[in-house]
Amino acid sequence: MADSPQDNPAQGSAPHDVIIVGGGLAGGLIALALHRHAPGCRFLVIEAGRTLGGHHRWSWFETDIAASARPLMAGFALNGWDAGYDIAFPGLARTLPTAYRSLASAEFHRALTEELPPESVMLEAKAAHLDAGGVTLADGTRIAAKRVIDCRPFRSSKHLGGGWQVFLGQHFRCEQPHGLTRPVIMDASVDQIAPYGNEPAYRFVYVLPLSPTEVFVEDTYYADQPKMDADVLKGRVAEYAHRNGWKGEVIDQEAGILPVISGGDFGAALSEIAIPGVALAGARGGFSHPLTSYTLPFAAENALAIARLIATRPDCSGAELAAFCNRRAKRHWRATAYYRMLSRMLFEAAEPGKRVVVFEHFYALKGQLVERFYAGRSTWPDRLRILTGKPPVAIPRAIRALFSSGKPFDTKPLNMETPA
Template sequence: MVDSPASPAAAAAAPHDVVIVGGGLAGGLIALALHRHVPGCRFLVIEAGRTLGGHHRWSWFETDIRPKARGLMAGFALNGWDEGYDITFPGLGRTLPTAYRSLASAEFHRALMAELAEGRVMLGTKVAGLDAGGVTLADGTRLAAKRVIDCRAFKSSKHLAGGWQVFLGQHFRCETPHGLTRPVIMDASVDQVAPHGNGAAYRFVYVLPLSPTEVFVEDTYYADQPKMDAEVLKGRVAEYARRHGWQGEVIDQEAGILPVISGGDFRAALAEVAIPGVALAGARGGFSHPLTSYTLPFAVDNALAIAGLLARRPDVSGSELAAFCKRRATRHWGATAYYRMLSRMLFEAAEPDKRVVVFEHFYALKGRLVERFYAGRSTWPDRLRILTGKPPVAIPRAIRALFSSGKPLNMETPA
């Protein structure tokens, strides 16, 4: 059990086998995998914030994680729904049978701090620099390490193309039971207009029934700019809750802006953030779903792959680990090309007010196809089926988007 996080003085006392910079989802799961599968590994997680995982909620379909990898999530108190989920569009309402899971960052922090050995986590600690031989903290303390893994947040690049997914969610404690038994993954029957007259944008509301009287409501839209008007989104969430009769207090809130990648020069983008001899993981290293921005399934796979390599080869060098992660990232980029093409269709081929039609067309397809899509494992028949039928976009625009390199990812810092 961890009594308290590691102190810089204690951490600097001896070289570490692995230092992980960034205690978000990717970094936390790598630490957990090392703890469980590499006995004796002297690792350290350095996190600038006061908790591991920040302030987030991660959700995924049960089928997103391969059966043999699901054990890594054992030990976390998850919200789970085995009876499937609902989707609603202007012309389509449907229940799909896939089980759904969700994990709050507060539980992520609690479970990791309880399981990891004492002294393996440094919270509230800023890093000044990383290199192949270790990490230098902002106060000048030097931590020597055989291997360093950079799991810091995604950094936008002039070499990438795409748009953004903007969201704000609130956790309500209702005065009376809300009556929901399943999540509503997408309610796109709502107004398809971006805040402050910025035009149409694919928008939906996401709802998780966390208990009979607690519900999480999130307003999400796809946008060309990484901007958020939190007050407008709060108002939209409150209006949606009122419309459904959910009266009560807001006990928590989260917000974020995630990249939706549609193309680019991945090697050049990776080179912008890569440090010689330092491994890259998480969204910063390119491990996300280009269209949905989901990261958890890929974080699980990466954590187990890294732990498996160190268990097989305890003498693997930091440079070899960095090359290992780069190869995995390059393969992931290649394997997800189809989803980047669909992102281009969304942002370039579909008129903004017709983007909802693209998703409605997709959700009318077979449930197993939808499962494989979210997991990033669409088969070739799946891919053909998604693109066949009555086209939700104009064919000339679709052809141009197909061969486009994508709209440059706006380099403005997400607000």
């Protein structure tokens, strides 16, 4: 049972060295890195939900994570596939050799709460106000800290542009073995329709064989609007499972809408949410892959970088930590400019019903190029190769997209009808 703010021993009179607001992927990994690599650091994770990590599944290619960051993930029980993964398109089917990993949020919560000191985690506690000297909870409780890190969810900004990745996944327990031995990272042989009706959009199904009789099936879309009709997506997942002969019960479900950032004024977007003296991390701080929306590799690297800074400079101020994270965020933004340009090509140059051709063109390239792309480490020859050959988009539209700053995000709340 979660401690109430009044009962939690983390509220002692001595200030904490670090308070992490938001116990999702980024916040949880920062806490883990501090626990392992800055053992003298007194930290506290404040999470509004009942569990760390929320209700998600994070997946990544083994090569996405730098070798130095892999030990950070070693304590989690992962689903893993070393025999590669499959992709399918209307005119292309391949098996690529890269190993793949997946982490369920339930395991994330279990592993963290077993390893972290109990007094370092505060669940079901909503932070109402953050500042350089600490955090004030919604019930008025004040918790002092030398440094504060804001790891709350991404907030849409009028200063950023792009599209959206919309998804709904269901975990099936099948009556009979499903027969899969590898993940299907992208099955785009399905109808290319939007997640909220019959408009065209890039759609694919993502499949993870979690055990011989359990399979995770996710319907995913690159859509222009941040909305979904969850009942429609449930029906499409059920139809896909039926088509593959997978009969059984749904034992879990998740759904979400993620930004696919294609451009904008990053400095202005950060200024909109920045709090003086408070560090920004996670997707809120801009640490994601602009085209795939992957966050785990960047979250792991950031967690270790923050822990190293605090371990080597225990006198580092909150303002210095905030500046450190800001520099890393701006460096990440510059390093991922190429992927934002590809996002603009996808959302502004390619017609919605023909975006599948863009991805099919990409997946026909060499496996190591694909591997480096997902890791955000594409070489200059890779970048040229991706853009050469018969263009899957009209040249005039491609030129306009090249010089665009992205279609501005709608800052209204995300629209998830009949949410899961």
